[in-house]
Amino acid sequence: MxxxxxxxxxxxxxxxxxxxxxxxxxxxxxxxxxxxxxxxxxxxxxxxxxxxxxxxxxxxxxxxxxxxxxxxxxxxxxxxxxxxxxxxxxxxxxxxxxxxxxxxxxxxxxxxxxxxxxxxxxxxxxxxxxxxxxxxxxxxxxxxxxxxxxxxxxxxxxxxxxxxxxxxxxxxxxxxxxxxxxxxxxxxxxxxxxxxxxxxxxxxxxxxxxxxxxxxxxxxxxxxxxxxxxxxxxxxxxxxxxxxxxxxxxGVFALSDFSEGSFAAAMGAMMRVDTDSDKPYLSVPADARAKIYAAVPELEPLAYWLEEDDQLQNDFRDPGLDDYRAGSFYWA
Structure with a gap:
């Protein structure tokens, strides 16, 4: 049937x-x-x-x-x-x-x-x-x-x-x-x-x-x-x-600073600095940042904001890692 x-x-x-x-x-x-x-x-x-x-x-x-x-x-x-x-x-x-x-x-x-x-x-x-x-x-x-x-x-x-x-x-x-x-x-x-x-x-x-x-x-x-x-x-x-x-x-021929342009180039350069850190999720660990401050005088003023400023520490630093995760470092 x-x-x-x-x-x-x-x-x-x-x-x-x-x-x-x-x-x-x-x-x-x-x-x-x-x-x-x-x-x-x-x-x-x-x-x-x-x-x-x-x-x-x-x-x-x-x-x-x-x-x-x-x-x-x-x-x-x-x-x-x-x-x-x-x-x-x-x-x-x-x-x-x-x-x-x-x-x-x-x-x-x-x-x-x-x-x-x-x-x-x-x-x-x-x-x-x-x-x-x-x-x-x-x-x-x-x-x-x-x-x-x-x-x-x-x-x-x-x-x-x-x-x-x-x-x-x-x-x-x-x-x-x-x-x-x-x-x-x-x-x-x-x-x-x-x-x-x-x-x-x-x-x-x-x-x-x-x-x-x-x-x-x-x-x-x-x-x-x-x-x-x-x-x-x-x-x-x-x-x-x-x-x-x-x-x-x-005057910027780009979609966003995230993927191209001077800021993206600077982020790429910082992430290529050698580091002794083996902590996960860190794109630019603290020891790499110390080398950057010493080698690039223009970036030395960032040391206070990234390492000492209370607001930035509270907003972006991961307390478990005591450092900035990849995305958090980008925004910081």
């Missing part, structure tokens, strides 16, 4: 998708955003202040030691929401729902070939699971900080690359550029949202592109092969735009 499987028309599918999105946004509407005013000058407050400057037409504000300390896409997002009069948490949830729906469709070739209606059931189920993923509305997403949108940007990227790859191996050629554009948007915005994003986004992108390029070359699909450049061109355009704006306003 043949079992009846759940079936779903196209119209019903989209109605249910809309209802799920409305439910997800409604649940988010009961949550409250928070910002650590005066308590997070390196995080929430930094981004919020930069967004105010963008809204006032002053790019990221006056240039000081914090202005380019991080990647600054999130202030652009905040300024955009302000210009469009959109609520912060609802907009973040909507961005996540869009990424979840993109991911659900990205994997749909795995199950819709035999029965399109049953395939829509599985696509809807995957969308529902992703849309209501607990991590997408966890407490860290309520901060007025880049963690609110970064998971969604990563999901757009991974979904775009997966959707492209699954269609590239199909016997019947399918357009790949929409998925590559989605991947490019996620890659560019994610890269500009966090200064460390490239460490795990770019290796995945390179692996996916390389594998798919071999498949496409074997099938002589040269146009689709050329389209593999789309995510990287979008990333390049985004980086060039930010670097140009930073150069126009501050």
């Amino acid at each position: 043949k079992r009846n499987r759940p079936r779903l028309s196209r119209r019903t599918f989209w109605v249910l998708c809309a209802l799920l999105v409305c439910l997800r946004l409604t649940l988010t509407g009961f949550q409250q955003a928070y910002i650590w005013v005066g308590g997070a000058p390196l995080d929430d407050e930094l981004m919020f202040r930069a967004a105010n400057s963008i809204t006032a037409g002053q790019w990221l504000g006056a240039y000081d030691y914090l202005t380019l300390s991080k990647a600054m896409f999130f202030p652009v997002w905040l300024a955009l929401l302000h210009a469009l009069h959109l609520p912060y948490l609802i907009s973040g949830a909507a961005l996540w729902c869009g990424a979840a729906l993109t991911a659900a469709f990205a994997f749909s070739p795995m199950w819709r070939k035999k029965d399109p209606e049953q395939g829509r059931v599985l696509t809807l189920a995957l969308f529902a699971v992703l849309a209501f993923l607990p991590s997408s509305w966890a407490s860290y997403t309520l901060r007025v900080y880049r963690d609110n949108i970064f998971p969604a940007l990563c999901l757009y990227f991974f979904a775009g690359m997966a959707g492209m790859a699954l269609r590239a191996v199909q016997e019947k050629p399918a357009p790949l550029w929409p998925w590559l554009a989605a991947a490019g948007a996620g890659l560019a915005c994610g890269y500009l949202d966090r200064e460390d994003a490239g460490l795990f986004l770019l290796p995945f992108a390179a692996a996916a592109t390389g594998i798919v390029a071999v498949v496409l070359a074997g099938k002589h699909r040269w146009r689709a092969l050329a389209a593999q450049l789309i995510p990287y061109l979008m990333l390049g355009a985004g980086v060039l735009t930010f670097c140009t704006l930073n150069y126009t306003h501050y």
Whole structure:
């Protein structure tokens, strides 16, 4: 006896998708955003202040030691929401729902070939699971900080690359550029949202592109092969735009001081100084700093602040190691 499987028309599918999105946004509407005013000058407050400057037409504000300390896409997002009069948490949830729906469709070739209606059931189920993923509305997403949108940007990227790859191996050629554009948007915005994003986004992108390029070359699909450049061109355009704006306003052609420029070069030089310390997590231990103070007169004034100032000791020094951990030393 043949079992009846759940079936779903196209119209019903989209109605249910809309209802799920409305439910997800409604649940988010009961949550409250928070910002650590005066308590997070390196995080929430930094981004919020930069967004105010963008809204006032002053790019990221006056240039000081914090202005380019991080990647600054999130202030652009905040300024955009302000210009469009959109609520912060609802907009973040909507961005996540869009990424979840993109991911659900990205994997749909795995199950819709035999029965399109049953395939829509599985696509809807995957969308529902992703849309209501607990991590997408966890407490860290309520901060007025880049963690609110970064998971969604990563999901757009991974979904775009997966959707492209699954269609590239199909016997019947399918357009790949929409998925590559989605991947490019996620890659560019994610890269500009966090200064460390490239460490795990770019290796995945390179692996996916390389594998798919071999498949496409074997099938002589040269146009689709050329389209593999789309995510990287979008990333390049985004980086060039930010670097140009930073150069126009501050004379610094860089995304952030964290990864490039004079401060990054100085950090690299200090971390290359020989040390006798074997304590973990220390990038520039105390004995290396002593050598630096003695060898570089310009840095000698830092000795008081890094070694004696009570506020810096309290804020950044690890009491267990009695020294600065890598990230803490960077900020100190």
